[in-house]
Amino acid sequence: MSLLIIGGTGTLGRQLVLQALTKGYPVRCMVRNFRKANFLKEWGVELVYGDLTRPETIPPCLKGITAVIDASTSRANELDSLKKVDWDGKLCLIESAKAANVKRFIFFSTQNVEQFENIPLMKLKYGIETKLKKSGIPYTIFRLTGFYQGLIEQYAIPILENLPVWVTNENTNIAYMDTQDIARFCLRSLQIPQTTNETFFLSGVKGWASSEIISLCEQLAGQKAKVQKVPLFALKLVSGFFGFFEWGQNISDRLAFVEILNTENNFSKSTFELYKMFKIDSSEIIQLDDYFLEYFIRLLKRLRDINFEDVQKQKNLII
Numbered sequence: 001m002s003l004l005i006i007g008g009t010g011t012l013g014r015q016l017v018l019q020a021l022t023k024g025y026p027v028r029c030m031v032r033n034f035r036k037a038n039f040l041k042e043w044g045v046e047l048v049y050g051d052l053t054r055p056e057t058i059p060p061c062l063k064g065i066t067a068v069i070d071a072s073t074s075r076a077n078e079l080d081s082l083k084k085v086d087w088d089g090k091l092c093l094i095e096s097a098k099a100a101n102v103k104r105f106i107f108f109s110t111q112n113v114e115q116f117e118n119i120p121l122m123k124l125k126y127g128i129e130t131k132l133k134k135s136g137i138p139y140t141i142f143r144l145t146g147f148y149q150g151l152i153e154q155y156a157i158p159i160l161e162n163l164p165v166w167v168t169n170e171n172t173n174i175a176y177m178d179t180q181d182i183a184r185f186c187l188r189s190l191q192i193p194q195t196t197n198e199t200f201f202l203s204g205v206k207g208w209a210s211s212e213i214i215s216l217c218e219q220l221a222g223q224k225a226k227v228q229k230v231p232l233f234a235l236k237l238v239s240g241f242f243g244f245f246e247w248g249q250n251i252s253d254r255l256a257f258v259e260i261l262n263t264e265n266n267f268s269k270s271t272f273e274l275y276k277m278f279k280i281d282s283s284e285i286i287q288l289d290d291y292f293l294e295y296f297i298r299l300l301k302r303l304r305d306i307n308f309e310d311v312q313k314q315k316n317l318i319i
């Protein structure tokens with residue numbers, strides 16, 4: 001089974017690529033910048049030029065492909081690209097996949113999209129889910145929770161740099177996940193026929209309130225966080241709040257994400273049933289505290305190495 005992964009340079013995409021290669025799948029990635037994607041080539045991926053905003057580049061990427069895994073989304077710093085990538089580009093991708101007789105199309109959406117049509121990205125995600133279901137291509141949709149990776153920027157770095165940590169006054173629990181685990185579910189779905197034409201709500205096994213994440217980071221960093229609380233209702237009043245939404249890019253967007261993920265379907269019985277179906281033991285899932293511990297250990301080691309290099313340089317100058 002040959003895979004086309006779109007978004008291979010992204011946070012989730014690179015985990016998908018790594019695990020797909022480890023499992024022995026031939027992997028092609030559609031990329032728009034060969035230099036940036038060079039690390040994927042070094043891993044053993046076939047790189048093909050393609051840009052979702054340039055429809056003519058899409059069909060050639062699909063030649064000889066059995067399954068498409070689409071982990072792409074518009075970059076928040078490319079302000080005018082939201083509709084071009086997450087709507088026009090995806091429609092063209094689905095059409096081209098249909099024409100290429102692709103046997104499976106995996107799409108990543110987010111939890112509760114249907115309830116947040118006032119947020120442009122959510123509206124587009126929901127629209128693409130619908131289009132994909134109607135396309136006739138065998139599909140699997142994963143509605144995802146937040147990624148651990150995004151929490152580093154939101155909590156760990158501000159605490160380490162003594163900057164404010166912004167939270168809402170809602171103490172909601174969110175069952176975030178590591179992208180490595182999301183990638184495992186995704187690749188497992190290719191081996192389980194019952195996952196065809198299904199939508200899965202994928203969550204971690206433990207819900208975390210922002211206060212708990214802050215305490216954890218405070219312990220690991222050995223310093224107190226400067227917490228700034230913003231009531232959700234106040235955020236909603238801010239004009240333009242729902243104008244553009246991208247994960248983890250600015251404070252109001254991150255906080256909006258908390259609201260989107262704030263539902264009972266996180267961390268529930270259905271999550272455990274889902275794990276059972278995918279034959280993934282919940283005890284194998286990377287825990288948030290372990291993830292943060294590893295991050296802080298790596299960071300401290302890097303700081304020690306930098307410090308050691310500086311001392312060596314100074315010694316060399318003296319000699």
Ligand SMILES: NC(=O)c1ccc[n+]([C@@H]2O[C@H](COP(=O)([O-])OP(=O)(O)OC[C@H]3O[C@@H](n4cnc5c(N)ncnc54)[C@H](OP(=O)(O)O)[C@@H]3O)[C@@H](O)[C@H]2O)c1
Nearest residue numbers: 007008009010011012051052053072073108144146147247
């Ligand atoms: N992050 C979250 O917490 C979260 C939560 C729920 C769902 N999701 C969904 O999960 C998926 C993966 O998210 P992520 O955070 O891993 O994404 P990401 O890190 O922002 O990566 C986005 C990827 O899309 C590619 N891309 C952007 N514009 C493109 C274009 N015009 N043509 C081709 N490729 C393009 C980027 O390539 P370049 O490197 O060239 O820019 C990059 O590889 C997305 O569908 C996202 O909506 C994410």
